[in-house]
Amino acid sequence: MSPIFSIIVPFYNTEAEYYEKTFSCLKALSPELAEVLVIDDGSKTQSAMELELYLSLNLPNSTVIHKANGGQNSARQFGIDHAAGKYVLFLDSDDLLDIDAVIELADYLEDNNPAVVAFGHDVVTPRGELLRSIEPWASGFNKLNLQRLALNSDSLCRQCYCLQRLKEAPFNLVQGVRIGEDLSSAMSLNLELGEGVSFGRVLYHYVVRPTSIIQKPPKSVLFDIFDAFDEVIRRCGPDYSGCQEEIEWMAILHCVYWGGMRIVQADGFDLEMQSRVFEWIDKAFPGWRSNSYLSSGAITKSLRFRLLVRGHWSAYRFLFKVKGFVKAVHAGGEL
Structure with missing residues (x-):
């Protein structure tokens, strides 16, 4: 049995x-x-x-x-x-x-x-x-x-x-x-x-x-998430299995937000990498900036989300470095 x-x-x-x-x-x-x-x-x-x-x-x-x-x-x-x-x-x-x-x-x-x-x-x-x-x-x-x-x-x-x-x-x-x-x-x-x-x-x-x-992926795999979503789009077909808005939102989260976060925090971030992210999402989901999920949920109200999704990656990188510095100072007992 x-x-x-x-x-x-x-x-x-x-x-x-x-x-x-x-x-x-x-x-x-x-x-x-x-x-x-x-x-x-x-x-x-x-x-x-x-x-x-x-x-x-x-x-x-x-x-x-x-x-x-x-x-x-x-x-x-x-x-x-x-x-x-x-x-x-x-x-x-x-x-x-x-x-x-x-x-x-x-x-x-x-x-x-x-x-x-x-x-x-x-x-x-x-x-x-x-x-x-x-x-x-x-x-x-x-x-x-x-x-x-x-x-x-x-x-x-x-x-x-x-x-x-x-x-x-x-x-x-x-x-x-x-x-x-x-x-x-x-x-x-x-x-x-x-x-x-x-x-x-x-x-x-x-x-x-x-x-x-x-936790800290090598630079060589940072854009693999695009290939992953291209496969979702291919498998789900032109009607996105009736879930176009949801698939688009998941792409915003995983490719632009979390994907952008990984890129900015990795060594060697440059504006060309940022451009590649937005070129991909603009091509895959031309209307993504009007996605209804962008106006709902706690995550969309965070400063980190707004900076990354709106393309202000240099500002996010500066804040990330400041946060790391403050954390290191605290760990050293100097604050």
């Missing part, structure tokens, strides 16, 4: 202090409830051997599959191709699941067959301290609104998916970009599958890891 979940965990040289916590939280899940597929994406030999030994001793319902390095979504897709569960949960090798919420979700899925289930998540430090909680869904299980789902589609780890529907989808997970492959895969899949429910509980805990590439 197939388990309810296949929990797919891509692994690439994650430090033991992180992955041991990740896999420890899965010990309470029986083999009937979940199989754990750990996809080693070309890790160093020593790292892969230590992982395999740890799992053999601590998580008997896990399987390690080794493959050549291809990136996080390459590993996830490999996991999909080898999964046997009814539903797929994606889990990063440094994050955590709320096991009580997983069990409650499993009980629901035994009698119901949605294509997608979206749930809440929070962000925690490596020590488990809560930084923020994102719970966009009402309590219980409710039919998903497609527009709201699009606005909450920045990660594959915020939903679980019916395995059969994943395999029937007309495209695989987006691969080959270092920033945005998660978002573009989740958004295009969510809008393609459409039918789903929300689960009004926090199920996933993102752990902020200092060694993660997203």
Whole structure:
């Protein structure tokens, strides 16, 4: 009999202090409830051997599959191709699941067959301290609104998916970009599958890891987010799956705001890089400055948002440097 979940965990040289916590939280899940597929994406030999030994001793319902390095979504897709569960949960090798919420979700899925289930998540430090909680869904299980789902589609780890529907989808997970492959895969899949429910509980805990590439990405990948959104646009078609306003807003957030923030904070920022960002969004979404979401939400009222989205990047860079200087002085005990 197939388990309810296949929990797919891509692994690439994650430090033991992180992955041991990740896999420890899965010990309470029986083999009937979940199989754990750990996809080693070309890790160093020593790292892969230590992982395999740890799992053999601590998580008997896990399987390690080794493959050549291809990136996080390459590993996830490999996991999909080898999964046997009814539903797929994606889990990063440094994050955590709320096991009580997983069990409650499993009980629901035994009698119901949605294509997608979206749930809440929070962000925690490596020590488990809560930084923020994102719970966009009402309590219980409710039919998903497609527009709201699009606005909450920045990660594959915020939903679980019916395995059969994943395999029937007309495209695989987006691969080959270092920033945005998660978002573009989740958004295009969510809008393609459409039918789903929300689960009004926090199920996933993102752990902020200092060694993660997203914390300080190399300059060479800063514009990968454009390729990611180009793929969303291509997959969703000319009508944007009825969510043009939402996709446009997500592009403003991820390409202009957060993308701009990464560029400004990186070494070597220049005006040519700023021009490239606005040239892309003007071409992809000519009417983006009239997007209705620009006049709503707390984030749009922040000085940082206004400076970056209006193109005042030099002013933002100055404020960023001042903030860093003040922080350093405080740390040195001189203020």
